[in-house]
Amino acid sequence: MMLALVISAAVFGAAVLRGLTGFGFALAAVPAMSFVVSPARAVCIAIVLQCLVGLRDVVTMRALLDRNALGLLSIGALLGTPLGILALTQLSADAMRVVLALVVGAGLIALIARVELAPGRGPALGAGVLSGLFSGLAAMPGPPAIAYFLGRAAPAVTTRASLMVFFFLTSLMALPGLILADRLDTDTTLLAASAFPALLLGTWIGGRAFARMGEGTYRTAAIALLALTAVATGLKGVAAFI
Structure with a gap:
């Protein structure tokens, strides 16, 4: 019982962040x-929870989604994930974390400079492939997709909804691997199920805070969280070499 309560508390805090920005759940949880x-x-718990809540998100946010971008990102992620796994077998995980941090850092510089992406399928597919690559390397599909939506200067409500559903889709992609690897035992599934109400409540509270945000405030918060991701990833990789 105590373990379930601690897990739920961790999930709740991360869910508030998710509800506010549309991403950052796994990073915090x-x-x-x-x-x-x-x-x-x-x-595993985080992936199961994102699969569960994603089913609701697809229904409740369907009118807000950039469906074309989501489709292209998902196709790219399917292509990029095997490449990321292959690269991980050839290079150390810590070295790749440093590389990922540098890539995210470069994207942050472009976002801060307000470099906007050209319209068309290329940028979306490219971001999707990078998301899959990041997922295969470090279970971090988020940064390229986040940078893509922010780089298109899409409305905050579209960005938030589309990111939530994109992470649902990438979690679905990861689920068969977890099952094949026998990672989803009964205890893990029950812990995820017990934390699901905390995920819903935290997401709702974060969503209420999001409703009070302006476009500029959302962009600043998203870039700050993306920067935190890059720093945390880079430090984790560098620490292994010190």
């Missing part, structure tokens, strides 16, 4: 849950 369960189990 996995390290917090890793204090009481193994990192591998924490990742």
Whole structure:
């Protein structure tokens, strides 16, 4: 019972961030849950929760989604994930974390400079491939997709909704691998189910805060969280070489 309560508390805090920006759930939830369960189990719980809540998001946010971009990003992610896994078998995970941090950093510079992406399928497919690559390398599909939507200067409500559903889709892509690897045992599934109400409540509270945000405030918050992702990833990789 105590373990379930601690997991739910970690999920709730991360869900508020998710409701506010549309991303950052796994970034916040996995390290917090890793204090009481193994990192591998924490990742599994986060993936199961994103699959569960994503079903609701697709229904409730369907009118807000950039469906064309989502489709292209998902196709790119399917192509990029095997490449990321292949690269991970050839290079150390820590070295790749440093590379990923540098790539995200370059994207941040472009966002801060307000470099806008050209219209067309190319940027969306490219961002999708990078998302899959990041997912295969470090279970981090988010940064390229976030940078893509911010780089298109899409409305905040569209960006937030589309990112939520994109992470649902990437979680669905990861689910068969977890099942084949026998990672989804009964205890893990029950912990995820027990934390689901906390995820819904936290997302709702974050959503209420999002409703009070302006476009500029949302962009600033999203870029700040993306920068935090780059710094945390880079430090984790560099620490292994010190």
